[in-house]
Amino acid sequence: MPEPTSKATSETTPEPTPEPIPGPTHEPAPGAALELRGVSAGYDRRAPVLHGASLTVDDGEAVGLLGPSGCGKSTLARVAALLHRPWAGTVRLAGRTAHGFRHRAPRELRTTVGVVFQQPRLAADPRLTLADLIAEPLRATGRRAEIPGRLPALAASAGLGGDLLARRPHEVSDGQLQRACLARALVLRPRLLVCDEMTAMLDASTTAALVAAVEEYRREHGAALLAVGHDRVLLERWCDRTVDFEALPPR
Numbered sequence: 580m581p582e583p584t585s586k587a588t589s590e591t592t593p594e595p596t597p598e599p600i601p602g603p604t605h606e607p608a609p610g611a612a613l614e615l616r617g618v619s620a621g622y623d624r625r626a627p628v629l630h631g632a633s634l635t636v637d638d639g640e641a642v643g644l645l646g647p648s649g650c651g652k653s654t655l656a657r658v659a660a661l662l663h664r665p666w667a668g669t670v671r672l673a674g675r676t677a678h679g680f681r682h683r684a685p686r687e688l689r690t691t692v693g694v695v696f697q698q699p700r701l702a703a704d705p706r707l708t709l710a711d712l713i714a715e716p717l718r719a720t721g722r723r724a725e726i727p728g729r730l731p732a733l734a735a736s737a738g739l740g741g742d743l744l745a746r747r748p749h750e751v752s753d754g755q756l757q758r759a760c761l762a763r764a765l766v767l768r769p770r771l772l773v774c775d776e777m778t779a780m781l782d783a784s785t786t787a788a789l790v791a792a793v794e795e796y797r798r799e800h801g802a803a804l805l806a807v808g809h810d811r812v813l814l815e816r817w818c819d820r821t822v823d824f825e826a827l828p829p830r
């Protein structure tokens with residue numbers, strides 16, 4: 580599963596002007612947590628990974644996106660999280676259309692979505708303690724003062740107790756680091772959480788603990804979930820509905 584740091588090519592290419600979606604316009608579902616309409620994206624224009632894909636995740640809804648390896652699930656997850664710019668189509672988060680992606684995504688839109696990737700070691704700054712890792716989005720958005728009030732409860736709900744918060748990534752297990760990455764994704768209280776193969780590397784008990792932490796957050800905040808993976812049994816148990824990548828409606 581590619582991670583942000585492994586997608587160097589997509590991070591460095593200049594952004595072309597987005598193409599408008601041809602054909603009939605779609606009435607946006609008011610307030611949907613996520614709306615993708617006619618999204619085309621990829622890494623090479625001659626071989627797009629997403630061909631006009633459309634997907635809606637309603638407010639508070641949990642949707643599982645299933646598909647075989649390499650079909651484009653991560654690419655779609657990254658577009659939904661504003662980390663990858665589509666060539667065409669519309670991305671709406673909480674009813675607002677995204678006009679910028681990656682570093683150009685406006686903060687108020689970026690903070691409506693939290694994302695957890697498959698490989699925590701590629702997604703976590705190895706220099707930070709787990710406490711600093713979790714608090715990073717609060718610092719980056721000028722909300723440092725909220726850290727003492729938020730961090731302990733969030734770490735506890737992610738199952739990070741004892742001295743783990745003072746350790747650095749190389750001093751904890753993959754499962755412990757993934758718990759911290761989940762807490763980081765939730766620290767700004769996103770309205771949509773995107774989990775891209777979040778538990779693929781983990782054992783059954785850590786998987787259950789992370790799913791429980793996500794569900795606790797969703798119950799408390801009414802947040803929506805887009806869970807991407809290939810474990811049909813897990814996603815069908817976890818989500819309100821599942822969608823096959825191959826069956827995503829084109830525009």
Ligand SMILES: Nc1ncnc2c1ncn2[C@@H]1O[C@H](COP(=O)(O)OP(=O)(O)OP(=O)(O)O)[C@@H](O)[C@H]1O
Pocket residue numbers: 580581585586587588589622628646647648649650651652653654655809
């Ligand atoms: N940074 C990149 N540069 C070029 N091609 C890429 C890049 N990242 C992914 N791809 C290609 O895009 C296609 C879709 O990849 P993607 O990671 O979205 O699939 P996936 O369904 O998530 O796969 P998996 O379940 O194995 O992680 C693949 O053919 C992959 O090789």
